Amino acid sequence: MGEYLVADDLTRSYGGAAPAVDGLSFSVRRGELFALLGPNGAGKTTTIRLLTGLLGPSRGTAYVDGMDVRDAEKGPEIRRRIGLLPEAAGLYESLTVHRNLELYGRLFGLSGTDLEGRIRGQLTSLGLTDRADHRAGTLSKGLKQRLAIARALLHEPECVVLDEPITGLDPEAAKSVRDALVALRAQGRTILLSTHHLEDADRLSDRVAVIRGRLLAVDTPAGLKRRLFRRLVAIELSAADATAEQLAAGVAGVNSVHRDGPRLTLDLARGEEEVPEAVERLVRAGYRIRSVAAIEPSLEEAYLRLLEASPRTDSTGAGS
Amino acid sequence: MSAVRWPLVREVLRKDLEEIARSRQLLYPLFVLPVFLTGDALLVFSTSVLSHNNPRLGLGDAFFSFASFLLVLPVILPILLGSAAVVMEKTNHTLESLLSTPLTDTELLVGKSLGPLVPAMALTAASYAVYGVGAELLVRSHAPGASLPWGSFLLTGLLLAPLLGLLATFVAIAVSTKAKDVRSAQQLASLVLLPLLIPLILIGIALGPMPLYQLALAAAVAALALLVLRVTTLRFHRDQILVAGV
Ligand SMILES: Nc1ncnc2c1ncn2[C@@H]1O[C@H](COP(=O)(O)OP(=O)(O)OP(=O)(O)O)[C@@H](O)[C@H]1O
Ligand SMILES: [Mg+2]
Numbered sequence: 001m002g003e004y005l006v007a008d009d010l011t012r013s014y015g016g017a018a019p020a021v022d023g024l025s026f027s028v029r030r031g032e033l034f035a036l037l038g039p040n041g042a043g044k045t046t047t048i049r050l051l052t053g054l055l056g057p058s059r060g061t062a063y064v065d066g067m068d069v070r071d072a073e074k075g076p077e078i079r080r081r082i083g084l085l086p087e088a089a090g091l092y093e094s095l096t097v098h099r100n101l102e103l104y105g106r107l108f109g110l111s112g113t114d115l116e117g118r119i120r121g122q123l124t125s126l127g128l129t130d131r132a133d134h135r136a137g138t139l140s141k142g143l144k145q146r147l148a149i150a151r152a153l154l155h156e157p158e159c160v161v162l163d164e165p166i167t168g169l170d171p172e173a174a175k176s177v178r179d180a181l182v183a184l185r186a187q188g189r190t191i192l193l194s195t196h197h198l199e200d201a202d203r204l205s206d207r208v209a210v211i212r213g214r215l216l217a218v219d220t221p222a223g224l225k226r227r228l229f230r231r232l233v234a235i236e237l238s239a240a241d242a243t244a245e246q247l248a249a250g251v252a253g254v255n256s257v258h259r260d261g262p263r264l265t266l267d268l269a270r271g272e273e274e275v276p277e278a279v280e281r282l283v284r285a286g287y288r289i290r291s292v293a294a295i296e297p298s299l300e301e302a303y304l305r306l307l308e309a310s311p312r313t314d315s316t317g318a319g320s
Numbered sequence: 321m322s323a324v325r326w327p328l329v330r331e332v333l334r335k336d337l338e339e340i341a342r343s344r345q346l347l348y349p350l351f352v353l354p355v356f357l358t359g360d361a362l363l364v365f366s367t368s369v370l371s372h373n374n375p376r377l378g379l380g381d382a383f384f385s386f387a388s389f390l391l392v393l394p395v396i397l398p399i400l401l402g403s404a405a406v407v408m409e410k411t412n413h414t415l416e417s418l419l420s421t422p423l424t425d426t427e428l429l430v431g432k433s434l435g436p437l438v439p440a441m442a443l444t445a446a447s448y449a450v451y452g453v454g455a456e457l458l459v460r461s462h463a464p465g466a467s468l469p470w471g472s473f474l475l476t477g478l479l480l481a482p483l484l485g486l487l488a489t490f491v492a493i494a495v496s497t498k499a500k501d502v503r504s505a506q507q508l509a510s511l512v513l514l515p516l517l518i519p520l521i522l523i524g525i526a527l528g529p530m531p532l533y534q535l536a537l538a539a540a541v542a543a544l545a546l547l548v549l550r551v552t553t554l555r556f557h558r559d560q561i562l563v564a565g566v
Contacts, residue, residue: 076422088413
């Protein structure tokens, strides 16, 4: 299993003081679905542009199927390997749906019946056939996104890179994009996507990277959760306050307690042996316990905790 | 630098022409300017023809002066179109996907330069043709026997105008890669080119219809165009285009 996209100390500044992306090193393996996570301004789009050769690195480099993105001679070959869905769909709005696809097909060296066949195939699979002669500008946002995806897939790239493919879509459109991702994954294509939808990242991706200027973590979604939460138990009280929180936190083996309304979430170091002790202390102090349940943390919780635990470098988030 | 793949350049050109054809903002001035300037030139020339008993201004000089005046076209039209060529891809957010195709920077630059150049040159040539034929008809019907300086006219319309068109296009493209929006690009390109254009026309008129002088002016413009092309090529990198002006 080779590495298809490689970031090697990848760094990029935009002229400001601190780099937007700083010393990223990770790789996306051939055939894997890899999600890039991070808050607004974390450098996801910048990373994608660097990995696809649209931007040049200020330091370090990236490789696409072994080709160095700094090698301008390799540029056309690198771009041929990749189908990119940019953050903004970027369609030629005064041109028709069909013409938008035809233009890109030709720029990727396709022509004739082969191109026509692929256009028809993409239009069919993304449900755009009856819109083929409409101007792209008249499409709804969801349909524009689908057209942009069709455009990225037209030349049947080995690797598909999507910058927030689901953002702004209604649930049905989002589902159709998700299904398309699953289908691409099944075809063995390498997929890199950036997203704010952590549920999607959890469900769809083989591995995720969390970045905020710098790389905070790379792992499988399960691994990331395990790494950040050894064991989680939720104790629901009729009412919880700071004292209850302190009581629970005082039990040996409890790493931390998070209070959210009447609910205390305990992060346990070893296992569940500490639960009876915590419950007993709470009851003795007069708290009424409604329920106790082990919880499986979501990727979102792991993500938020990771961001919380990682000191902000001044490269991102400041001000904006 | 690898060889330019002309089929890809042609696709960029075709796309840009389709977009121009669908943009009222670009299309109206594109046709209004040549029609009015050519009409004006013919109109004023016709007054010289009708009053040509005035010996102070020879018909040939008048004919040539208004031909020089039409040099405004190969400068203004590329400013109009060329300023939009790159920055519009940026403001419409189409630049990133265009840059993600196998097009090289050179191919993109050539395609983007031809986009403004082709319609601008076609309209300029048409304007010169209409003016030349119109002037000849006027002279034949109202001042038979007078002869017009065709050599200087042809050098102006067929050599000086295209070279000026090239120069204006390269300047407009260079400005377009750095600009925030179409309007500011057009303003900046005009600011650079008009102070050059006006003296050029005035000098041309002052020198009069002498083919040698027209050749010398053409050589100067060609040298300047090459210089600007060199600078534009050096600055035309996808990375900088994508980042600049946002
Ligand atoms: N062209 C540019 N010029 C200057 N700074 C830029 C440019 N593009 C991005 N930046 C800065 O780089 C940082 C990273 O931006 P980037 O767009 O990569 O983040 P992101 O993770 O994609 O954010 P979002 O989730 O909002 O899309 C931000 O601080 C941003 O302001
Ligand atoms: Mg982004």
